[in-house]
Amino acid sequence: MDIDSTGDGTCLDPELLHLSELSPFALKTSPQLAENLFSQWLSLPETGRLVKSLIDEAKAGTPLNAFSNSNNLNNLNSAGGNNLPSVFTAGSTPPLSPRSSSGSPRLSKQRSSPPLGSPLKLVTEQGREVIPQFYFQNGPPPPKGLKEQCFSRIDDYFQKHLDGLRMHEFKPLTKEICKLPTFFSSVLFRKIDTECSGIVTRDAFIKYWVDGNMLIMDTETKIFKILKQPNCNYLSQADFKSIIQELLATHPGLEFLKGTPEFQERYAETVIYRVFYYVNRSANGRLTLRELKRGNLIAAMLHLDEEEDINKVLRYFSYEHFYVVYCKFWELDVDHDFLIDKDNLIRYGNHALTYRIVDRIFSQAPRKFTSKIEGKMGYEDFVYFMLSEEDKTSEPSLEYWFKCIDLDENGVLTYNEMQYFYEEQLHRMECMAQEPVLFEDILCQMVDMITPEREDCITLRDLKRSKLSGNFFNILFNLNKFMAFESRDPFLIRQEREDPSLTEWDRFAHKEYIRLSMEEDGEDASNGSIEVWDESFEAPF
Numbered sequence: 001m002d003i004d005s006t007g008d009g010t011c012l013d014p015e016l017l018h019l020s021e022l023s024p025f026a027l028k029t030s031p032q033l034a035e036n037l038f039s040q041w042l043s044l045p046e047t048g049r050l051v052k053s054l055i056d057e058a059k060a061g062t063p064l065n066a067f068s069n070s071n072n073l074n075n076l077n078s079a080g081g082n083n084l085p086s087v088f089t090a091g092s093t094p095p096l097s098p099r100s101s102s103g104s105p106r107l108s109k110q111r112s113s114p115p116l117g118s119p120l121k122l123v124t125e126q127g128r129e130v131i132p133q134f135y136f137q138n139g140p141p142p143p144k145g146l147k148e149q150c151f152s153r154i155d156d157y158f159q160k161h162l163d164g165l166r167m168h169e170f171k172p173l174t175k176e177i178c179k180l181p182t183f184f185s186s187v188l189f190r191k192i193d194t195e196c197s198g199i200v201t202r203d204a205f206i207k208y209w210v211d212g213n214m215l216i217m218d219t220e221t222k223i224f225k226i227l228k229q230p231n232c233n234y235l236s237q238a239d240f241k242s243i244i245q246e247l248l249a250t251h252p253g254l255e256f257l258k259g260t261p262e263f264q265e266r267y268a269e270t271v272i273y274r275v276f277y278y279v280n281r282s283a284n285g286r287l288t289l290r291e292l293k294r295g296n297l298i299a300a301m302l303h304l305d306e307e308e309d310i311n312k313v314l315r316y317f318s319y320e321h322f323y324v325v326y327c328k329f330w331e332l333d334v335d336h337d338f339l340i341d342k343d344n345l346i347r348y349g350n351h352a353l354t355y356r357i358v359d360r361i362f363s364q365a366p367r368k369f370t371s372k373i374e375g376k377m378g379y380e381d382f383v384y385f386m387l388s389e390e391d392k393t394s395e396p397s398l399e400y401w402f403k404c405i406d407l408d409e410n411g412v413l414t415y416n417e418m419q420y421f422y423e424e425q426l427h428r429m430e431c432m433a434q435e436p437v438l439f440e441d442i443l444c445q446m447v448d449m450i451t452p453e454r455e456d457c458i459t460l461r462d463l464k465r466s467k468l469s470g471n472f473f474n475i476l477f478n479l480n481k482f483m484a485f486e487s488r489d490p491f492l493i494r495q496e497r498e499d500p501s502l503t504e505w506d507r508f509a510h511k512e513y514i515r516l517s518m519e520e521d522g523e524d525a526s527n528g529s530i531e532v533w534d535e536s537f538e539a540p541f
């Protein structure tokens with residue numbers, strides 16, 4: 001776009017934009033800003049309609065009429081302030097690009113002929129009506145009352161600390177005024193204390209929190225802004241490290257880990273991988289504000305701040321959940337080089353998986369490995385695998401397994417692709433002297449479960465719609481779970497009824513934690529804080 005120089009040398013007059021918070025000088029010196037504003041205007045739905053109507057009229061040969069007359073326009077241009085030019089009025093018709101105000105041939109044409117039934121007639125009729133400011137660099141300002149209330153509370157805090165607050169004194173402010181979890185305290189402090197003086201003064205706090213308009217932002221936006229790097233519009237895994245470090249340093253439920261920094265680090269990693277697995281739905285390692293708002297991470301963080309028993313925070317932060325994932329990895333990684341290969345993974349879940357599905361995982365069909373070592377899976381890759389394997393009701397899991405089965409990557413699962421995976425299951429049943437279920441029979445059962453829209457294939461959409469998709473995948477590659485489903489294990493059914501708010505993952509992790517802690521210390525496992533589900537319980541797999 002070319003705003004500054006048009007045919008007759010007219011420039012964009014910043015006054016036209018009616019942006020009180022931007023100096024005309026700033027606009028003149030940063031054409032990029034004007035570009036951005038123009039793009040924003042272009043993206044408004046009304047703009048689309050306006051452009052379309054202009055095109056239609058041009059096609060029909062109707063004279064264009066953006067302005068009633070050039071004198072009026074010139075007057076307005078020089079007046080500024082409240083005397084908005086007609087192009088920036090009428091709420092229903094967004095302003096034309098400032099370029100149109102220069103001497104374009106279209107404009108001179110319309111000057112001589114008044115509008116006839118043009119939608120732009122509205123613009124001239126409503127003349128000088130002022131529309132409310134629609135663009136605010138940091139979002140709309142807070143209501144006056146809220147601001148005053150906040151100032152008085154800020155003053156209360158700083159009255160006792162006239163020289164400013166030090167980091168350890170900052171926590172109450174984080175919670176009470178900023179309404180953020182206390183483990184954001186250090187990160188927030190450092191964000192405000194940009195010069196690392198070790199002190200946050202009242203003025204610095206007000207500049208960041210009130211002038212930066214954090215006051216009226218929703219919690220997701222606040223957290224997004226605090227955690228992200230200045231020039232990024234997303235969060236990366238590294239952006240979460242500092243708050244998890246603070247969590248480890250301050251949460252009573254994690255105090256026992258202080259003596260083992262190695263496990264603190266593993267816990268932090270696991271939490272971050274779990275967050276990205278569930279919340280970063282585009283799976284590109286760049287968590288956007290939109291994803292953050294759609295996910296349940298912020299609710300989990302707020303819960304965590306109130307809950308002393310970290311294991312009650314099932315989403316992302318439970319220590320028991322971390323323990324189960326980590327122990328499983330450790331168990332498979334026999335040489336403890338923090339990498340596992342196909343032969344290791346085939347032992348997962350008591351040899352539950354087929355070679356064919358393990359091959360697909362190692363061909364990195366569902367997800368590229370983060371481990372850069374040929375033929376080896378790293379811990380992060382394992383976390384993605386394990387979460388997918390143990391909760392096949394979640395969307396990330398369905399996507400993971402869908403990509404595994406979709407051999408030709410054409411976005412649909414054909415019966416041939418399903419049969420390729422089922423063959424190995426059939427073979428295993430024969431080897432175990434089980435009565436084999438033929439593919440044709442199992443196919444009918446699967447189609448009944450999923451009720452696909454098309455007759456010849458199954459789509460990801462079909463799977464996301466069905467409640468039985470987990471079983472669909474178990475039939476194809478997990479023999480133990482397939483058998484459990486076929487025999488309708490009454491234990492599983494009972495367990496599911498027990499607490500419907502628990503996910504498949506929660507149930508698995510709880511059961512597994514008990515098993516692992518029994519292995520570790522048989523005497524203490526059945527008393528103390530661990531609640532055993534069923535004393536007569538035996539692992540169904």
Ligand SMILES: [Ca+2]
Nearest residue numbers: 333335337339
């Ligand atoms: Ca290894």
Ligand SMILES: [Ca+2]
Nearest residue numbers: 406408410412
């Ligand atoms: Ca396919």
